[in-house]
Amino acid sequence: MVFAVSAAWVLTGEFSSIGSAAKDQGEATATSPAAEIEATATLRTVGVTTPDFIQHNRIIRISGVTAPDKRSTLATRSAGILGELKVEKGDRVEAGDIILVLDGDERSAMVETGVALLEQRKREMKNAERLVESGILPSTQADNARSALASARSQLEAAQADFDRLTVVAPFSGVIDQVLVEEGAWMPSGEAVAVLLQLDPVVALGEVSERDIAHVQVGREADVRLISGDVVSGHVRHVSLEATSGTRTFPIEIAIPNPENLTPAGMTAEIMIKSEAVRAVKLPRSVVTLDAEGNLGLRILLADDTVGFVPIDLIDDSPEGLVLSGVPLDARIIVAGQDLVSDGEKVNAVPVEADMMPGSDALAAGLSQ
Template sequence: MKFDAQSLKTFSPRSVLVGLGGLLVAVIAVVFVYRLYGVIMGQGNEGGFPPPVVEVIKASKEEVNLRVSALGTLQADQAITVRPEITGIVTSIEFTDGERIEKDDVIITLDDRDLKARLMQAEARLTLTRANYQRAERLLKQGSGTARARDEALNDFKSAEAEVAATETALDKATIKAPFGGIIGLRQVSLGQFLTAGDPIATLADVDNLRIDFQVSEVFLTEVGKGQPVNVIFDALPEQVYEGVISAVDPVVSVDGRALSVRAVLQNVDGKLRPGLFGRVEIVTDTRRSIMLPEASIVTTPTGEKAVFTVVDGQAKMSPVTIGTRIPGEVEILSGVEDGDTVIVSGQLKVQNGAPVEIANDDSGNAGVSEAGGAAAAE
């Protein structure tokens, strides 16, 4: 192509600058792709660049707790709505909203004057029928009475006894007591209010003995059982871990969710727990010794495999790994890294496979106990 003076005049300074800028971007892109290709394909550290600075740790085996995680709602082991069994007018309220009461403490009383009068009447009839029965029995023995008269007197006597017992029971029900100890809720009645059988008075819950029901996948059927300890963290109390024990496992797997229903019981040791709280349950199913590495140390190869960079004789070496359980910030390494290997945990994106690296730290390890697991216990 020929460039004459006329054609050169068509290029403005702005066009020249734009062209040079585009050329510079292209050069930078080529260099970047070249270096990236070197990392992936294992080229050496060419071009005289100084070795990249990385941070490492010494891989070491540690105890890893494998866990199953689930969600559940806390419930009182015993919780009821207190209701009267008979009809009557409220004559006294013996509790304060939200207070702790003990078993057999009086909650409210109903007007029992009519019941007391009926009891007196029934007792009087009982006295009379008892005397009539005794007289009929005596006359029968003397030969001046009949068996029929004795039987009728006995029947009246037994009927009077039953009437007295029924009236006494109704009179007892006029005083409503707590069937168990716990925290009583907000009262829903007032003095002088007319109640019919079944009207709500207040809720009562045993908040000392609590339970939490949750579900786990059927794949954990053999790993979860009665008597197994659990840890529960509640969203409302995130700083406190509550310990419990599995009390029951449903013998039937849910067909819809392919899940197993589990119940755990726990004690309200500090008195802060209340029924209805949302909790996160963790069950330790196994403990084993494994290598745990920071999640940031894992890289993905072009084929989709997981790998880490180790340092061998001052050079970076890419090692494919098999990942096990995960916890926030850490992963379990099942294969690909040995105890004592030096693993790059920072700066690995700058290194090339087989190229020299400069270690900025000298971390001897990160021993300890890791908690691993979750709803999906392994990858």
């Protein structure tokens, strides 16, 4: 009886069906990890890093040139022979120092005559007032004496002014940069005799674009890199309120302390104006890329391991890399392979440490594994 029931069950095929199902399930279980490995292998591998945020001053970089704070071409105020030249090139002078004197004996004599005449008129005035008070002279005589005194004083002042025009003096403190005359030469009125420069402070002149003018204010700190490689510091002392019509740029001035006159005028310079501090990250230049519309930015890894793009603002360009703002706080930045992927693409992300940033052999080895 048992044998007959067993034979009937085998003939129904149920035994064969169960075995087949178990086999299919086993094959599915066995092939699932392989499928996953194959799917992962088809994803492009990129290197990602989580940046450290810093506070960094926005740097406005413009080309400029150094110039003296003041520059004056000194000239004669009267004609005559140059009798005494009191300065040489490179001499430091103070405001009011005598630069040269023209010969003028006759003018000196006129001053002396004016002084003597003034003293005489003063004595006459005193005598006239005394005699008028005594009733000896009418009051009109005192009036005449006063008029003569005023005339003598006026003549002396004119003679003194004419004599003073023989002398050329420094209008401000500075350095004699050029001497254009020699002693004994005839000097017509208005002849240039010397160039006086005031180089403390020395001034860096430049022009700021319309886009950056909002970040430049009087009093802002600025560094100036000279063509020699030296870097000097100063502050913004003037920002023009009117743009240059041809370039739409705004002239600015940077005042730089220069007590020893070590920074010359007329030198090519790069002006770096420090604006407000903003939250930023520092990354290698190679990390920055462009999107389909040509916008400058970074490719980032989204939460679902797909590629995204964020536009950035260039804050500074330092020797260690670019300083960028506009990066989200939770951003995972793609620092390797960013130019080989597109927005929305799913990728295989490999963490990149600081010592494995673009350009290092360690990063290349890590991504090739």
